[in-house]
Amino acid sequence: MAAADPITRISEELFEAVAEQASxxxxxxxxxxxxxxxxxxxxxxxxxxxxxxxRPHRHxxxxxxxxxxxxxxxxxxxxxxxxxxxxxxxxxxxxxxxGDLRGIQLQEGHYHSLVALAPxxxxxxxxxxxxxxxxxxxxxxxxPVEGTPESMxxxxxxxxxxxxxxxxxxxxx
Numbered sequence: 001m002a003a004a005d006p007i008t009r010i011s012e013e014l015f016e017a018v019a020e021q022a023s024x025x026x027x028x029x030x031x032x033x034x035x036x037x038x039x040x041x042x043x044x045x046x047x048x049x050x051x052x053x054x055r056p057h058r059h060x061x062x063x064x065x066x067x068x069x070x071x072x073x074x075x076x077x078x079x080x081x082x083x084x085x086x087x088x089x090x091x092x093x094x095x096x097x098x099g100d101l102r103g104i105q106l107q108e109g110h111y112h113s114l115v116a117l118a119p120x121x122x123x124x125x126x127x128x129x130x131x132x133x134x135x136x137x138x139x140x141x142x143x144p145v146e147g148t149p150e151s152m153x154x155x156x157x158x159x160x161x162x163x164x165x166x167x168x169x170x171x172x173x
Contacts, residue, residue, distance in 0.1 A: 008034055010045070010124075015075055018047045019120035027146070028052035028116075035129060042129040048078065048116035053146055053155040056083050056113045057137040059127070066128040067108025073097045076121030079162045080104060083111040087142045094162055095123075111140050115159045 014032065022030040028049040035042050059067035071080065073095040082091040094117065095101055106112060114123075144150035 010074075014045070015047070015120070015122045018045055019049075019122065022047040022049050022052075022120075029054075035131075037129075037131045039129045042125070042127045042131055044125055045074075046114075046123045046125050048114065048121045048123070049119060050116045050159065051152070051155060052114075052116055053151040054114045055146055055151070056081070056087065056111045056140040056143050058109055058111045059136065060109055060138055061128060063128075065108065068105060068127060070103065070105045070126040071095060071114075072103035072124045072126075074122045074124055076116070076118035078121050078123055079115040079117050079159065080106070081113045081115070081158055081161070082106075083113070083140060085111070085140075087111075087140050089158075089161065092161055097122075113158065115155060115162070117159065117162050 018030050018032045022028060029052040030047050032045040032047070033042075034044055059069065061067040071078070075097050077094060077096040077099070080093045080095060081089050084090050093101060093104055095103055096117075144154060
């Protein structure tokens with residue numbers, strides 16, 4: 001039996017393959033996990049296409065400090081939106097693979113969403129594991145669930161925040 005390759009390549013070829021899967025997915029996004037669900041550290045590519053809707057949520061874990069997320073854009077551009085408990089956008093950041101700001105670390109307990117600002121946007125995410133699907137996200141319930149016409153309209157509204165005409169609307173730091 002051959003030994004497993006000790007290196008996992010993160011290449012343009014991988015980006016293209018996962019971006020194709022994302023464009024074919026009804027959700028317009030696709031994860032490519034480098035971890036097993038039970039691993040203590042989750043590390044994965046999250047490939048997003050414009051139009052994907054990420055319902056605002058936060059991560060709260062039992063162990064303090066373990067609900068952080070780290071986002072690093074490797075290709076394209078992603079908008080990160082932060083919300084208060086009432087669902088108002090309180091901050092937004094544009095992450096670009098070729099820009100000044102390429103990534104952020106988000107501390108636990110902050111409601112957030114993501115929007116794809118360019119086709120085939122590839123982001124590397126790092127967060128504490130293990131992944132527990134039923135406990136992973138605390139959603140802001142006033143926002144529509146994924147896959148509804150309302151969610152599609154909401155995503156377009158958020159994406160417009162990052163366009164030159166919409167950039168002056170919410171606060172930006």
